[in-house]
Amino acid sequence: MSISISRDETFIQEYEEAIKTPSQLADWQLFKQSYQIAETMKVPSFKDLVAPKFLPHLEFLPHQLECAEKVIQHMNGRALLADEVGLGKTIEAGLILKEYMLRGLVQKVLILVPASLVNQWALELNQKFLIPAVTSGKRVDWQNTNILISTLDTAKSVRHRQTILEQDYDFVIVDEAHKLKNHKTKNFQFVQQLSKKYCLLLTATPVQNKLTDIFNLISLLKPGYLGTYEDFIKQYKEQKRKVDEDPYLKQLISKVMVRNRRSDTGVHWTKREIETIWVPFTDQELETYHQVEQFFKHNTAISSITYVREFCSSREACYLSIKKWIQQQETINLPEVKGLLAAIEQLPHHAKALKLVELIKSSDEKFIVFTEYRATQIYLQWLLQQEKIPAVIYRGGFKKGKKDWMRQLFQNHAQVMIATEAAGEGINLQFCHRLINYDLPWNPMRLEQRIGRIHRFGQENDVKIYNFALKNTVDEQVMNLLYNKIQLFENVIGHLEQILSDLNLPNIEREVEQIFEESKSVGESKIKLDNLTSVIQSYQQDNEAKEHLL
Amino acid sequence: MITNLNDFLHQYFTIHDCEVITESNTEMTIRLTRELDQVLMNRPFYWHYMDKIGRAGEPMSLYLDTSTEKKDNNKEWIHFGSPRLQQIFHHIKQNARFTILYEETNGESKTPLHPWLVTNIMVHYRGKQKKESIHSIGLQLINGIMKANMMKHMDEFTMDLRMSDYSFTISPIIKPVSGLRRIFNYLENFLLEEDMQWVEESKKALSEEIQLLNYFFHQQEENKEILEKEKERLTERLEPRIEIEFINAGLFYLTEKSSQIIIKRDYEAGTKE
Structure with a gap:
């Protein structure tokens, strides 16, 4: 067996030079120390991971270590990581990257992640893995930065595309790789063209349900492994086969994909306990609620749903938005509007807000409160202040420094954080284990993102979630028909995004709004909502059945 | 093989003429020399400025803890994966060829x-x-x-x-x-x-x-x-x-x-x- 052996010839030249200059000579202790360092840092075997030894502050879970070993030893560093949501794919990717760096195989790295996760990745790599990763800011230097985190959109943009394609990367990571499932898209072609040695694609959606999706992703990692696109389509489409019906294909895929499920990690997951808190409006409030509803029903051009929703959140939210509406009107029945505004103004409180105060006062725990409206956020902050409950606010639009500061204030001083947006920035609030959905978003994805802030990896306590809903209002319908039915609170809905896009329902919030707008009666909206959730539910069950087969 | 990181570091700083104060099995304070300050503290402008105004400059001190787990003290935790140790290793390797x-x-x-x-x-x-x-x-x-x-x-x-x-x-x-x-x-x-x-x-x-x-x-x-x-x-x-x-x-x-x-x-x- 022949093998190429290369010698360090430059060392000989350097040696000749150095021994002529006494100042370059090392003393005996230092000479020994250098040898000791090499002995300590060497990678003694092809097999065992060395990275955990260098990261004593991290505790890896068994499935994460197994994943890294599998990817490095059996997949030669090109793999699809498709763990279920919340099992720590970022940790697995970080561990694999660190291992390759320690083995001296990787220097230049490109990490492409969704915009909302860029900072989160940078934080995790730097703080947890001690990997000096940089985010692509305004003046990004693709050539001279070793480890860069960017978004797919930035990287493939006309401004940067060419420079990036000229680089030779040792390691490329693409998070949310389901964006690469179609080989005709710019995203796919861009990643295909990247010059890369090792490559990880991360996704939480079960791509294996769609044959062409999995084909395309694998063709980025191991072109030709599943044949050409034409072969593949012919073979599987004609026979109308699915991945789970074909043990041979399943076997093939398992050699390039790691997919852990919560149930087989053997890790104890803290529970999430859900409680719906039904709040009745006072008679006066309920009357005003109907007044708002009627008012906008009469102005037929526009739907009342936005305003009654806001009214369910706070007087302020509704009031401000009606004022805005008035400004946009050319002709208006002034006495009627004034009457409406006066009715809102006269309300002393808001039933939900009082309930919130009562709940928080009954406990010493920290609470994170989510609301959909900024006006409500400000009102709640004022109200809590009156009650001497220390609270901070949090918005997606805050600058990074302010976000970190608010998080710290919440951790160390405040009892309550009132937030409007959860998704924007991936802040971790594991120290908190009580969450209040003061009002419900009509998009279940947003809800999961909210819960995910506290019920995630590293949460050591059971998590308690309170959902506020007003009796006899639109709140009640959404709660009963949309949420309880698809059991959103109980399940981690990692698949929902996929389900909604498969069902061609990318904007579920809009769907629900439309149902309310177009229905002439409460009964009609109930039936329509029921239909919508049934579709999601049946698809969900279908998918679960498939998943279990695989 | 480095079997005791504390001893190793003690030796390293002593070789480089730094004053090392041992506080416990794992904790030490090191008064750096100008040479090591320039190698480890990453403040070239400070030294450039001192040279320019003709002042000697004040080398900094390092406060290290070599425990296997991070402790809640105001010391810098140093372990085999930490950037500080990498920096020191690099310095040794470069100068002991x-x-x-x-x-x-x-x-x-x-x-x-x-x-x-x-x-x-x-x-x-x-x-x-x-x-x-x-x-x-x-x-x-x-x-x-x-x-x-x-x-x-x-x-x-x-x-x-x-x-x-x-x-x-x-x-x-x-x-x-x-x-x-x-x-x-x-x-x-x-x-x-x-x-x-x-x-x-x-x-x-x-x-x-x-x-x-x-x-x-x-x-x-x-x-x-x-x-x-x-x-x-x-x-x-x-x-x-x-x-x-x-x-x-x-x-x-x-x-x-x-x-x-x-x-x-x-x-x-x-x-x-």
């Missing part, structure tokens, strides 16, 4: 010192996976005797950058540079005798993947460039090869007695050659 050392004698009688070439070498095995091995090889430059585990042999001797009084050196017959080549040749032959299964496996994996690659792109004229690039990177990733890299090397002058001890002694366990 070459040396000429003389064995210490009592300085009372005329003592001839025999030349040895001492080399420490890292071998990188790169294929589907990667591993490393370290070889410490000594070559007596008069008679050409070669010894493995040289650093282990050297452990008991005290070496110095200056020659003791009344010692004198015997000139090498084998020139150090050709000695280095001899060691290369010897090591190469040794490596070729090793188990080559990993080479076979890597070659097999590489050729399989290249076949798949060719097949995948065979009807895609427009993607020829991608194919070529993929092939190139694939080869880089999987092709088996060995790289021999020097950690450091030096000319060591040893007494006749020490030379003989080394030549006669054999380390059975762990002897590679």
Whole structure:
């Protein structure tokens, strides 16, 4: 067996030079120390991971270590990581990257992640893995930065595309790789063209349900492994086969994909306990609620749903938005509007807000409160202040420094954080284990993102979630028909995004709004909502059945 | 092997003339010298400015804790993965590549010192996976005797950058540079005798993947460039090869007695050659 052996010839030249200059000579202790360092840092075997030894502050879970070993030893560093949501794919990717760096195989790295996760990745790599990763800011230097985190959109943009394609990367990571499932898209072609040695694609959606999706992703990692696109389509489409019906294909895929499920990690997951808190409006409030509803029903051009929703959140939210509406009107029945505004103004409180105060006062725990409206956020902050409950606010639009500061204030001083947006920035609030959905978003994805802030990896306590809903209002319908039915609170809905896009329902919030707008009666909206959730539910069950087969 | 990081660091800072205050088994405070401040504290402008206004400048102190777990103190936690230790390691490696050392004698009688070439070498095995091995090889430059585990042999001797009084050196017959080549040749032959299964496996994996690659792109004229690039990177990733890299090397002058001890002694366990 022949093998190429290369010698360090430059060392000989350097040696000749150095021994002529006494100042370059090392003393005996230092000479020994250098040898000791090499002995300590060497990678003694092809097999065992060395990275955990260098990261004593991290505790890896068994499935994460197994994943890294599998990817490095059996997949030669090109793999699809498709763990279920919340099992720590970022940790697995970080561990694999660190291992390759320690083995001296990787220097230049490109990490492409969704915009909302860029900072989160940078934080995790730097703080947890001690990997000096940089985010692509305004003046990004693709050539001279070793480890860069960017978004797919930035990287493939006309401004940067060419420079990036000229680089030779040792390691490329693409998070949310389901964006690469179609080989005709710019995203796919861009990643295909990247010059890369090792490559990880991360996704939480079960791509294996769609044959062409999995084909395309694998063709980025191991072109030709599943044949050409034409072969593949012919073979599987004609026979109308699915991945789970074909043990041979399943076997093939398992050699390039790691997919852990919560149930087989053997890790104890803290529970999430859900409680719906039904709040009745006072008679006066309920009357005003109907007044708002009627008012906008009469102005037929526009739907009342936005305003009654806001009214369910706070007087302020509704009031401000009606004022805005008035400004946009050319002709208006002034006495009627004034009457409406006066009715809102006269309300002393808001039933939900009082309930919130009562709940928080009954406990010493920290609470994170989510609301959909900024006006409500400000009102709640004022109200809590009156009650001497220390609270901070949090918005997606805050600058990074302010976000970190608010998080710290919440951790160390405040009892309550009132937030409007959860998704924007991936802040971790594991120290908190009580969450209040003061009002419900009509998009279940947003809800999961909210819960995910506290019920995630590293949460050591059971998590308690309170959902506020007003009796006899639109709140009640959404709660009963949309949420309880698809059991959103109980399940981690990692698949929902996929389900909604498969069902061609990318904007579920809009769907629900439309149902309310177009229905002439409460009964009609109930039936329509029921239909919508049934579709999601049946698809969900279908998918679960498939998943279990695989 | 570094078995006690605390001792290792203590030694490092002492070698570099820093004042080290030991506070506990794991905690230490180091008053840096200007030299180490410049190496470790990353504040070139400060020193530039001090030089410009003609002031001496004040080196900083380091407060380190070598515990295996991070403690809640105001010390900097230093461990094998920490950037600070990497920085120190780097500094040592850069400055300990070459040396000429003389064995210490009592300085009372005329003592001839025999030349040895001492080399420490890292071998990188790169294929589907990667591993490393370290070889410490000594070559007596008069008679050409070669010894493995040289650093282990050297452990008991005290070496110095200056020659003791009344010692004198015997000139090498084998020139150090050709000695280095001899060691290369010897090591190469040794490596070729090793188990080559990993080479076979890597070659097999590489050729399989290249076949798949060719097949995948065979009807895609427009993607020829991608194919070529993929092939190139694939080869880089999987092709088996060995790289021999020097950690450091030096000319060591040893007494006749020490030379003989080394030549006669054999380390059975762990002897590679």
